[in-house]
Amino acid sequence: MSTIEQEMVHATEGGHHDHHELPFIRKYIFSTDHKMIAKQFMFVSLFFLVIGGLLATMMRWQLGWPSEPMPGGMMLPDAMMAPTPNGAIMLPEFYNSLVTMHGTIMIFFAIMPLLVGLFGNLLIPLQIGAEDMAFPRLNMISFWLAVPAGILMLSSFAVEGGAAGAGWTSYAPLSASGEWTGVYLGQQLWLVSLTILGFSSLVGAVNYITTVINMRAPGMTWFRMPLATWALFVTAILILLAIPVLAGALIMLLFDQTIGTGFFRPEVGGEPLLWQHLFWFFGHPEVYILILPAMGIASEVLSNRARKPIFGYHSMVLAIIGIGFLGWIVWGHHMFMSGMNPLLGTSFMISTMAIAVPSAIKTFNWLATVWKGDLHLDSPMLYALAFVSMFIIGGLSGIFMASTPVDIYIHDTYFIVAHIHYVLFGGSLFAIFAGITFWFPKMFGRMMNETLNKVHFGLTIVLYNLVFWPMHNLGLQGMMRRIYDFTQYEYLAPLQPMNQFISISVFLLVAAQSVYAFNFFWSIFRGEKASNNPWDSNTLEWTVPSPPPHGNFPEMPVVYRGPYEYSSPESETDFYPQTTPPPSKPPVQALIPEPVTPTPEGF
Amino acid sequence: MNWSWMLPPSFSTVSGDIDGIYMVILWITGIAFFITEGLLFYFIFKYRHKEGRKATYDHGSTKMEIAWTMVPLVIVLWIGAVSKGVWDTIKVDVPAAGLEVIVTGKQFEWTVTYPGPDGALGTSDDFETLNELHAPVDEAVVITLRSEDVLHSFFLPEMRIKQDAVPGQDITVWFEAIQPGDYTIGCAELCGIGHTTMGGTLTVYTAADFQAWSSSQAQQQQP
Numbered sequence: 001m002s003t004i005e006q007e008m009v010h011a012t013e014g015g016h017h018d019h020h021e022l023p024f025i026r027k028y029i030f031s032t033d034h035k036m037i038a039k040q041f042m043f044v045s046l047f048f049l050v051i052g053g054l055l056a057t058m059m060r061w062q063l064g065w066p067s068e069p070m071p072g073g074m075m076l077p078d079a080m081m082a083p084t085p086n087g088a089i090m091l092p093e094f095y096n097s098l099v100t101m102h103g104t105i106m107i108f109f110a111i112m113p114l115l116v117g118l119f120g121n122l123l124i125p126l127q128i129g130a131e132d133m134a135f136p137r138l139n140m141i142s143f144w145l146a147v148p149a150g151i152l153m154l155s156s157f158a159v160e161g162g163a164a165g166a167g168w169t170s171y172a173p174l175s176a177s178g179e180w181t182g183v184y185l186g187q188q189l190w191l192v193s194l195t196i197l198g199f200s201s202l203v204g205a206v207n208y209i210t211t212v213i214n215m216r217a218p219g220m221t222w223f224r225m226p227l228a229t230w231a232l233f234v235t236a237i238l239i240l241l242a243i244p245v246l247a248g249a250l251i252m253l254l255f256d257q258t259i260g261t262g263f264f265r266p267e268v269g270g271e272p273l274l275w276q277h278l279f280w281f282f283g284h285p286e287v288y289i290l291i292l293p294a295m296g297i298a299s300e301v302l303s304n305r306a307r308k309p310i311f312g313y314h315s316m317v318l319a320i321i322g323i324g325f326l327g328w329i330v331w332g333h334h335m336f337m338s339g340m341n342p343l344l345g346t347s348f349m350i351s352t353m354a355i356a357v358p359s360a361i362k363t364f365n366w367l368a369t370v371w372k373g374d375l376h377l378d379s380p381m382l383y384a385l386a387f388v389s390m391f392i393i394g395g396l397s398g399i400f401m402a403s404t405p406v407d408i409y410i411h412d413t414y415f416i417v418a419h420i421h422y423v424l425f426g427g428s429l430f431a432i433f434a435g436i437t438f439w440f441p442k443m444f445g446r447m448m449n450e451t452l453n454k455v456h457f458g459l460t461i462v463l464y465n466l467v468f469w470p471m472h473n474l475g476l477q478g479m480m481r482r483i484y485d486f487t488q489y490e491y492l493a494p495l496q497p498m499n500q501f502i503s504i505s506v507f508l509l510v511a512a513q514s515v516y517a518f519n520f521f522w523s524i525f526r527g528e529k530a531s532n533n534p535w536d537s538n539t540l541e542w543t544v545p546s547p548p549p550h551g552n553f554p555e556m557p558v559v560y561r562g563p564y565e566y567s568s569p570e571s572e573t574d575f576y577p578q579t580t581p582p583p584s585k586p587p588v589q590a591l592i593p594e595p596v597t598p599t600p601e602g603f
Numbered sequence: 604m605n606w607s608w609m610l611p612p613s614f615s616t617v618s619g620d621i622d623g624i625y626m627v628i629l630w631i632t633g634i635a636f637f638i639t640e641g642l643l644f645y646f647i648f649k650y651r652h653k654e655g656r657k658a659t660y661d662h663g664s665t666k667m668e669i670a671w672t673m674v675p676l677v678i679v680l681w682i683g684a685v686s687k688g689v690w691d692t693i694k695v696d697v698p699a700a701g702l703e704v705i706v707t708g709k710q711f712e713w714t715v716t717y718p719g720p721d722g723a724l725g726t727s728d729d730f731e732t733l734n735e736l737h738a739p740v741d742e743a744v745v746i747t748l749r750s751e752d753v754l755h756s757f758f759l760p761e762m763r764i765k766q767d768a769v770p771g772q773d774i775t776v777w778f779e780a781i782q783p784g785d786y787t788i789g790c791a792e793l794c795g796i797g798h799t800t801m802g803g804t805l806t807v808y809t810a811a812d813f814q815a816w817s818s819s820q821a822q823q824q825q826p
Contacts, residue, residue, distance in 0.1 A: 180795050315668045357676045
């Protein structure tokens with residue numbers, strides 16, 4: 001897009017480029033700078049990640065030692081833990097809330113805002129050569145909507161009846177009336193919180209889409225954009241189209257709970273399956289929202305650390321688009337056992353089988369990127385490689401549940417829980433670790449401690465697999481999900497040792513995260529100072545200081561090539577930044593694919 | 604601790620088919636797993652940075668893209684096609700009932716209604732059991748599944764049967780056991796505080812034993 005359009009952005013922002021010092025509250029609290037907003041999302045999300053982990057830890061106590069007094073349990077209120085002479089035993093209603101809130105908080109308040117709020121905000125303007133997002137004030141609003149949503153969600157633990165307890169999927173009729181769960185206000189707070197968070201995501205998506213379409217620097221054509229930006233762009237489109245469906249469903253359910261409507265309540269003519277259709281029509285694109293940015297991050301790190309172009313860049317873009325598109329027509333695979341027409345089961349099975357293909361394409365391209373590379377196995381690379389390895393497992397396990405007859409047995413068992421966590425933790429969270437470590441210097445001007453990260457990586461990859469791999473086995477043995485005390489089932493009682501094994505591994509896994517947390521905070525203040533481009537990367541964010549100044553680029557960048565020109569014969573070093581002008585007399589004319597003279601229009 | 608990826612034993616006419624598809628998928632995904640993870644670890648080891656190593660400047664290969672698009676696509680569609688056959692057998696081709704019952708889920712128990720000596724449901728000689736399903740072997744048991752309150756899910760793990768019970772709907776689910784014995788009934792959909800207590804027993808009898816049980820139940824529950 002043209003220089004003139006960029007100047008219009010300057011003009012409308014008015015005073016945006018006065019370099020007077022902003023007051024503390026405008027710089028750090030109500031900031032319109034995408035880099036600060038990215039950090040705000042990051043800190044808040046990491047906090048919720050810890051909360052989500054603590055909730056899981058408590059769940060795992062109950063699963064490892066069913067109905068035995070929990071250490072520290074006496075500190076919790078009687079509504080959650082029943083006091084006995086030997087200590088406090090978890091109540092089933094609290095267990096159901098833990099299950100619900102662990103999923104809700106991890107998905108909506110940790111993974112999604114880390115991938116979209118942090119990396120979307122941090123990377124999009126910098127990687128396309130823009131000075132900020134298209135709508136910086138709207139960006140600020142996006143963050144400040146997420147905060148009250150989070151406060152409401154946490155506060156629901158403290159109200160009478162406790163926090164929502166109908167699962168993160170909140171199926172009706174269980175969720176539609178407090179008489180079924182004993183949870184009234186908690187369920188309503190859950191709905192209101194997510195509706196507000198939905199607005200936060202929506203305005204964010206509008207911003208990201210507009211920015212990518214309109215604010216790419218000269219020479220930054222669509223097919224010169226880094227894959228991280230591509231992934232975030234497609235993710236934003238998914239958010240734009242899926243969140244309104246969720247919001248509608250949430251409001252309908254809130255009305256069912258509070259003002260007597262009958263959308264989902266059969267006693268007044270409603271249809272429980274309608275909730276499932278609406279929720280999963282949102283919910284399936286949602287899981288691609290949770291993985292696509294992770295895939296984009298992995299591509300950036302793998303290519304850079306292998307010193308090698310991404311293999312099959314165009315296919316990778318098409319695969320991102322393919323996943324985004326196909327993600328709309330598979331939602332019924334969450335409903336194979338719901339009682340819907342079996343013909344729908346077949347059609348959704350076919351589309352679900354098909355969506356395995358673009359993910360497979362991406363996996364093969366990552367393997368081919370690493371093949372014959374020059375692999376620098378530092379911590380971002382280790383996390384990114386772990387992403388690929390764990391994503392393979394999560395993706396392959398999905399094929400079992402995509403098959404309708406097999407799903408009859410494994411639906412609502414721990415096999416599903418294993419799959420979810422291999423893609424969300426093994427996939428998304430490892431990519432988040434890779435991304436935070438990789439872009440840490442750009443955010444804070446300092447490097448994280450590499451040794452501590454390697455220790456964290458080693459502990460996490462081992463313990464994580466000790467936790468989630470055996471869940472496949474538990475599911476195959478028939479252990480259901482969301483079950484307070486599986487030993488009530490005689491055929492499941494032999495699974496107690498494995499559940500204990502998993503629980504102990506969880507406690508160790510959670511403890512091991514303190515290494516990353518310590519490293520993160522310590523490095524902000526004491527990390528080794530970082531140069532502009534500590535990873536010898538090609539993309540635009542590494543051409544500016546670490547951290548970049550307000551406005552990012554002192555001059556409009558001009559882009560001459562794609563983002564993955566590593567080990568190019570045209571460069572003396574093993575990287576070739578996108579904005580480095582080619583030599584005026586190219587050594588071999590035939591090697592240069594782009595025109596030597598860049599045009600301002602770019603597209 | 605059972606680390607096996609083999610399914611536990613199953614005892615219905617369709618469970619062999621289901622377990623068979625599972626094994627097919629296990630083989631295919633297992634081979635894919637070992638190849639891809641093997642290559643990944645091999646590449647990490649072989650191409651790790653060493654002094655003087657240079658990466659190969661290679662942007663891709665259209666031939667490979669086509670290959671690794673088409674091969675997975677054919678494989679997964681084939682799995683889908685084979686799965687559809689079994690799915691239709693279970694869901695569409697509901698056999699004529701040897702025994703018809705109504706199973707009603709509610710917080711937190713299963714009530715099973717049997718037709719009684721007249722062989723018809725909905726008449727005055729129907730009788731009920733609580734959290735127990737009694738059935739004859741080698742006969743199709745066709746269940747009308749209901750819920751009185753919230754979603755439950757009727758799960759017979761050893762028969763490889765699972766069906767959500769939806770309030771406001773009558774949903775048909777069936778099985779035919781191939782061996783007498785005691786089996787598990789479970790609830791596989793979070794249904795509230797007592798979800799964990801909705802277990803029960805499926806007892807499969809020989810035909811004669813089932814007759815005997817059924818008659819004595821009917822007599823006991825005469826109004």
